[in-house]
Amino acid sequence: MNKNKVYIVSFLITLGFFAIIGRLFYFQVLKRDEFLNYIQKQYYAEEKIILPRGTIYDQNGRILGISVPTIDVFAIKKYIKNKEKVAKELSKILKIPYQQILRKLNGKKNYVVLARNIDTSYKDRILALRKSLQEWNLGVVESSKRYYPLGSIAGSNIGFVNKYTGEGAAGLELKYDDLLGGGFASIVLMKDALGNPITIEKEKNETHVKDVKLTIDSNIQFITEEALKKLVEERKPKEAAILIMNSNTGEIIANATYPNYNPNKYWKYKNHRNISFHNAYEIGSLAKPFVLVEAIDENRINFSKEYYCGEGKVIVDGIRIRDHKSYKNLTPEDIIVYSSNGGIINIALQLDPDKLYERFKLLGFGKSTKTFPGEASGLIRPFKRKVDVAYASIGQNWTATLVQVAVAYSAIANGGYLVKPHFLKEIISSSTGETQKIEIGKMEKVLSDEAVQKLQKILTQVVERGTAKKGKSEYFTIAGKTGTAQKYDPAIKALSNEKFYTWFAGYFPAEKPKFTVVIFANEPKKIKKWEFIGGGTVSAPVLKFLVDRIMFYYKQKPDKEVEHGNKNPQGN
Numbered sequence: 001m002n003k004n005k006v007y008i009v010s011f012l013i014t015l016g017f018f019a020i021i022g023r024l025f026y027f028q029v030l031k032r033d034e035f036l037n038y039i040q041k042q043y044y045a046e047e048k049i050i051l052p053r054g055t056i057y058d059q060n061g062r063i064l065g066i067s068v069p070t071i072d073v074f075a076i077k078k079y080i081k082n083k084e085k086v087a088k089e090l091s092k093i094l095k096i097p098y099q100q101i102l103r104k105l106n107g108k109k110n111y112v113v114l115a116r117n118i119d120t121s122y123k124d125r126i127l128a129l130r131k132s133l134q135e136w137n138l139g140v141v142e143s144s145k146r147y148y149p150l151g152s153i154a155g156s157n158i159g160f161v162n163k164y165t166g167e168g169a170a171g172l173e174l175k176y177d178d179l180l181g182g183g184f185a186s187i188v189l190m191k192d193a194l195g196n197p198i199t200i201e202k203e204k205n206e207t208h209v210k211d212v213k214l215t216i217d218s219n220i221q222f223i224t225e226e227a228l229k230k231l232v233e234e235r236k237p238k239e240a241a242i243l244i245m246n247s248n249t250g251e252i253i254a255n256a257t258y259p260n261y262n263p264n265k266y267w268k269y270k271n272h273r274n275i276s277f278h279n280a281y282e283i284g285s286l287a288k289p290f291v292l293v294e295a296i297d298e299n300r301i302n303f304s305k306e307y308y309c310g311e312g313k314v315i316v317d318g319i320r321i322r323d324h325k326s327y328k329n330l331t332p333e334d335i336i337v338y339s340s341n342g343g344i345i346n347i348a349l350q351l352d353p354d355k356l357y358e359r360f361k362l363l364g365f366g367k368s369t370k371t372f373p374g375e376a377s378g379l380i381r382p383f384k385r386k387v388d389v390a391y392a393s394i395g396q397n398w399t400a401t402l403v404q405v406a407v408a409y410s411a412i413a414n415g416g417y418l419v420k421p422h423f424l425k426e427i428i429s430s431s432t433g434e435t436q437k438i439e440i441g442k443m444e445k446v447l448s449d450e451a452v453q454k455l456q457k458i459l460t461q462v463v464e465r466g467t468a469k470k471g472k473s474e475y476f477t478i479a480g481k482t483g484t485a486q487k488y489d490p491a492i493k494a495l496s497n498e499k500f501y502t503w504f505a506g507y508f509p510a511e512k513p514k515f516t517v518v519i520f521a522n523e524p525k526k527i528k529k530w531e532f533i534g535g536g537t538v539s540a541p542v543l544k545f546l547v548d549r550i551m552f553y554y555k556q557k558p559d560k561e562v563e564h565g566n567k568n569p570q571g572n
Contacts, residue, residue, distance in 0.1 A: 056173075056214065068147045073118060075105060076111055180212065212428070213424075225254075227549075231519075231524075231542050234527060247515060296448070298352065303454070305331070307331075309328060335347070338467060353388070360392070365404055403421050406517075419443060471539075479513075500523065509556070
């Protein structure tokens with residue numbers, strides 16, 4: 001009997017031992033990470049600080065965006081002995097209202113940031129105050145903030161970094177966020193038995209950042225923004241933009257937009273859009289040269305022949321489409337030079353509508369270039385009726401972005417190739433200085449040599465004697481096309497006779513193109529009551545101001561004979 005009791009007791013003891021071993025295995029092996037996290041939450045808390053990011057340079061090495069070292073001033077309020085005194089003295093140093101600091105010291109959080117992104121020059125004064133007041137739970141931690149030395153110059157391109165997260169939130173700061181790094185690090189605070197922070201134990205700040213060099217030339221950006229400012233002051237449009245791209249590589253040299261914003265104070269602006277990429281508009285007569293391209297490739301055009309232009313109107317599928325002037329007969333060249341709606345519609349109606357639609361698609365319309373975060377695709381639908389073809393040929397009833405227009409016109413400039421627009425020129429390792437140049441992929445041939453040769457000649461004449469002649473330079477030959485698109489007015493449920501999109505798209509110098517330029521305005525106002533609003537009167541006049549300055553900046557010799565009295569076009 002006693003022997004059985006011994007067996008039973010031994011069994012129970014053994015069972016208990018294995019139960020304990022099992023529990024220990026459960027806690028220390030199976031649930032180890034879970035319980036460590038629980039313990040860490042009991043005794044540690046994390047607070048975030050902003051980490052520095054890589055620097056953004058323009059193509060000449062000028063800084064466009066940089067992380068500046070700052071400090072955050074903190075307090076563990078439970079252990080602050082004299083909150084009123086601390087608030088008053090800090091207020092004197094930091095120029096922050098006393099009540100604002102005191103309110104934070106009396107708030108619910110035990111660890112409180114009293115001031116963020118303070119200049120590092122304040123650090124010694126705050127530490128001296130800490131020592132004089134014997135308030136050892138008042139202190140500073142190193143942080144960082146983003147700074148843009150040029151302010152609003154190229155602001156809508158560069159974008160900004162969220163001041164609370166340290167991450168790219170818009171523009172190129174967002175696009176290259178993975179390269180630039182940054183974000184936030186965690187300060188780990190040790191807590192007492194009651195859960196109150198008592199000290200900073202360690203800081204997690206491992207990060208890998210790279211610098212980026214952009215294709216933007218800040219000097220050209222200045223010139224472009226000055227030209228845009230002049231346009232906005234004269235015409236007071238709702239929106240406007242000028243985009244300049246390398247015709248041969250797709251590098252975006254400058255892009256000025258209105259409205260714009262200063263990324264140093266991004267929170268003060270409601271609108272952070274970059275209209276060159278985010279918005280799509282009807283392009284008007286900018287579409288006409290591409291109709292001519294298709295007519296050439298389909299062998300449906302005779303350049304020695306005159307085509308009927310409708311004498312002021314064309315009726316298609318019972319719909320009356322107006323022309324801006326009453327032309328009777330014009331050659332294909334003059335249809336483009338003088339921008340006849342009737343002439344180009346009559347040519348377009350002779351073409352295969354499916355092939356014409358595919359021509360526009362091949363040139364990149366209707367598809368995002370993926371150059372910029374949140375970029376629009378524009379919209380172009382297959383042509384089901386003759387009137388669809390008619391409206392498409394004059395750039396109505398379909399939309400495109402400024403960057404898509406720049407790509408299409410670059411194809412005319414560079415011999416027929418579709419460039420890939422881009423902002424990134426080089427990636428630079430912050431730690432080693434090693435540079436990675438961005439390779440340009442093989443470009444697709446989208447225009448025939450015959451079409452390119454014809455268009456290059458015609459588009460030069462548009463500026464020399466046609467609708468863009470108000471933008472003609474005395475020194476450099478420019479090629480391009482004006483465009484005007486009537487806006488739909490919901491108030492009258494019809495196209496407006498007062499509200500327009502106005503355009504110029506082209507390239508310079510015409511003989512050996514280097515730059516493609518797109519100039520756009522949304523609802524520009526008349527300067528004189530009798531004036532006709534259009535691409536020729538609004539957008540084209542910006543050309544002379546823009547082109548001459550850019551070419552002289554690059555020290556290019558004029559390709560026109562300079563008349564006497566203008567022997568020193570660059571001036572002093």
